[in-house]
Amino acid sequence: MDNIKKIIEILNSHKDYVSGDHISEILGVSRTAVWKYIKSLEKYGYRIKTLKGKGYMLEKTPGAPLPWEIDRFLNTKTMGREIIYKKTIDSTNSFAFKLALSGKPEGTCVIAEAQNEGRGRMQRTWFSPEGKNLYLSLILRPYIEPARIYPVTFISCLAVYDTIKVASEIAPALKWPNDVLLNNKKVCGTLIEISAESDMVNFVIAGIGLNINMEEKDLTEDIRYKATSLYMETKKVYDRAFICGLMLNFFEKYYEIFKNAGGSEICRLWEEKARIKGKFIEVNQMGEILRGISVGIDATGALLLNIDGKTKRIIAGDTMF
Amino acid sequence: MDNIKKIIEILNSHKDYVSGDHISEILGVSRTAVWKYIKSLEKYGYRIKTLKGKGYMLEKTPGAPLPWEIDRFLNTKTMGREIIYKKTIDSTNSFAFKLALSGKPEGTCVIAEAQNEGRGRMQRTWFSPEGKNLYLSLILRPYIEPARIYPVTFISCLAVYDTIKVASEIAPALKWPNDVLLNNKKVCGTLIEISAESDMVNFVIAGIGLNINMEEKDLTEDIRYKATSLYMETKKVYDRAFICGLMLNFFEKYYEIFKNAGGSEICRLWEEKARIKGKFIEVNQMGEILRGISVGIDATGALLLNIDGKTKRIIAGDTMF
Numbered sequence: 001m002d003n004i005k006k007i008i009e010i011l012n013s014h015k016d017y018v019s020g021d022h023i024s025e026i027l028g029v030s031r032t033a034v035w036k037y038i039k040s041l042e043k044y045g046y047r048i049k050t051l052k053g054k055g056y057m058l059e060k061t062p063g064a065p066l067p068w069e070i071d072r073f074l075n076t077k078t079m080g081r082e083i084i085y086k087k088t089i090d091s092t093n094s095f096a097f098k099l100a101l102s103g104k105p106e107g108t109c110v111i112a113e114a115q116n117e118g119r120g121r122m123q124r125t126w127f128s129p130e131g132k133n134l135y136l137s138l139i140l141r142p143y144i145e146p147a148r149i150y151p152v153t154f155i156s157c158l159a160v161y162d163t164i165k166v167a168s169e170i171a172p173a174l175k176w177p178n179d180v181l182l183n184n185k186k187v188c189g190t191l192i193e194i195s196a197e198s199d200m201v202n203f204v205i206a207g208i209g210l211n212i213n214m215e216e217k218d219l220t221e222d223i224r225y226k227a228t229s230l231y232m233e234t235k236k237v238y239d240r241a242f243i244c245g246l247m248l249n250f251f252e253k254y255y256e257i258f259k260n261a262g263g264s265e266i267c268r269l270w271e272e273k274a275r276i277k278g279k280f281i282e283v284n285q286m287g288e289i290l291r292g293i294s295v296g297i298d299a300t301g302a303l304l305l306n307i308d309g310k311t312k313r314i315i316a317g318d319t320m321f
Numbered sequence: 322m323d324n325i326k327k328i329i330e331i332l333n334s335h336k337d338y339v340s341g342d343h344i345s346e347i348l349g350v351s352r353t354a355v356w357k358y359i360k361s362l363e364k365y366g367y368r369i370k371t372l373k374g375k376g377y378m379l380e381k382t383p384g385a386p387l388p389w390e391i392d393r394f395l396n397t398k399t400m401g402r403e404i405i406y407k408k409t410i411d412s413t414n415s416f417a418f419k420l421a422l423s424g425k426p427e428g429t430c431v432i433a434e435a436q437n438e439g440r441g442r443m444q445r446t447w448f449s450p451e452g453k454n455l456y457l458s459l460i461l462r463p464y465i466e467p468a469r470i471y472p473v474t475f476i477s478c479l480a481v482y483d484t485i486k487v488a489s490e491i492a493p494a495l496k497w498p499n500d501v502l503l504n505n506k507k508v509c510g511t512l513i514e515i516s517a518e519s520d521m522v523n524f525v526i527a528g529i530g531l532n533i534n535m536e537e538k539d540l541t542e543d544i545r546y547k548a549t550s551l552y553m554e555t556k557k558v559y560d561r562a563f564i565c566g567l568m569l570n571f572f573e574k575y576y577e578i579f580k581n582a583g584g585s586e587i588c589r590l591w592e593e594k595a596r597i598k599g600k601f602i603e604v605n606q607m608g609e610i611l612r613g614i615s616v617g618i619d620a621t622g623a624l625l626l627n628i629d630g631k632t633k634r635i636i637a638g639d640t641m642f
Binding site: 097101121122145146147149150152153177178191192193194195196197198199200202300301315316 | 418422442443466467468470471473474498499512513514515516517518519520521523621622636637
């Protein structure tokens with residue numbers, strides 16, 4: 001990866017052709033090796049012009065969430081410091097879970113271009129077409145008891161919220177517990193999975209599915225009415241590596257707040273941005289529909305709903321659209 | 322397994338020799354097949370006398386926790402209805418965790434004669450010599466949120482407590498949060514590991530290490546002062562299949578209480594048998610030593626300690642001997 005990264009840096013820093021000799025000198029590898037790297041870059045979707053006697057010129061980067069591309073935008077200490085990139089995977093969460101079991105450190109990040117078995121909460125599927133969105137899972141190793149894990153969901157949502165605001169300049173909405181909406185449709189879903197002992201969390205997998213360049217025609221009929229993407233809302237195509245880098249930076253910021261100020265502070269921040277206090281909300285709790293005025297969320301992340309004058313605390317449920 | 326089980330039943334029900342013909346007739350297999358089954362039983366440690374013209378007679382069962390032996394003592398609906406038996410394993414919990422990830426149902430039980438990497442809480446090792454004790458892990462799939470998982474530890478402890486009382490007629494003691502003691506030494510440790518989403522448990526692995534026939538000479542120097550076994554306390558050798566069957570029966574009983582009456586009822590039962598109310602207790606909480614008078618445990622399983630007039634709630638910690 002180091003040499004790939006260096007070659008892209010060299011090509012990026014020249015607006016003109018760069019000779020193979022020059023590159024091979026800087027990298028300390030043969031000209032044939034340089035040629036091989038160029039070929040592999042083309043496989044990743046880079047468009048590189050080659051001119052005999054002149055060398056190579058970068059015409060277009062693929063805009064894909066490739067580790068070395070994301071790295072250009074990262075200013076994190078741990079999040080995304082190791083990125084495992086896959087073309088296709090069953091589920092980034094499942095893969096990250098196995099990596100965590102084998103001891104991979106906090107901040108390790110799994111990214112895939114497509115998921116065959118992309119999952120949401122409660123074993124639901126997450127629509128995961130290839131090459132347009134972001135499917136990402138982070139390994140976290142917070143030093144907390146299982147009862148305190150709930151707000152980690154909000155870390156992901158807050159990070160995505162800020163990312164969308166900065167990148168697209170449109171304002172998303174937060175839907176309890178784990179979604180981010182644009183124009184009342186899902187642009188992002190998050191999934192927290194944990195491994196723990198009875199009193200101590202071993203690790204957490206924070207999964208994020210963010211719809212970026214997906215078009216309406218990519219959607220299947222059954223989710224067309226409820227799913228959207230940054231592209232669908234703004235008619236712009238986004239560099240997914242940039243979006244991903246931004247998101248990892250925000251994630252680390254909120255994770256630091258979680259570790260230093262606690263989950264209650266994350267809940268407060270989420271509640272502030274979700275602006276759900278005083279709103280009429282319908283929640284589907286295992287098939288039972290609860291309707292009431294939101295009193296906000298409590299310090300553990302549970303939704304508080306005033307139903308006929310009584311406050312009900314809801315942990316597992318879905319806010320309805 | 323079915324034929325193995327049937328042969329043992331046949332041999333057990335005859336005090337005299339049973340002819341190979343008779344067995345082959347009942348099983349509907351050839352005499353050579355019967356002979357092969359007999360040979361494999363001998364490998365499992367059964368002592369079987371063979372007399373030409375007379376047949377086979379069972380002299381001695383190995384007393385090992387073999388699935389078909391345990392099955393004779395089971396009266397459960399789910400617990401131990403499938404038992405995976407291994408000579409040696411890294412850790413029964415790790416193996417059961419993988420089985421649970423692959424979809425194995427509630428009640429599936431992993432048993433090993435020895436563990437190379439037997440684990441206790443907080444990544445500690447659990448001393449696991451071969452062929453004398455019980456190392457067992459159960460897959461559970463309760464429909465609860467992660468915050469309610471703590472009392473599952475007590476289900477294991479209560480089951481072992483009752484098992485020891487019935488089998489050995491001596492009274493064990495319960496030590497918060499996860500040990501069973503005899504004569505102030507550990508006879509059993511339990512380890513709960515969970516996989517969950519933020520609001521819902523996927524599965525729980527309930528691991529139990531119970532020292533049964535281990536002798537003083539089996540112990541390493543570093544744990545001699547704090548570990549014991551049923552044999553060491555009573556000078557009797559126990560049938561481990563019987564102990565295991567008994568324990569699974571009790572486990573299911575308490576698990577039903579957990580599901581129907583809730584974790585608080587399990588905590589109440591544990592507190593009743595642990596008789597810790599009013600006792601002076603020292604707890605090591607991540608290196609900090611807390612001393613106080615126990616007020617019992619609360620409905621979530623946390624230890625309540627009165628320290629200088631103030632009640633402190635302790636989740637992660639170790640009661641000191």
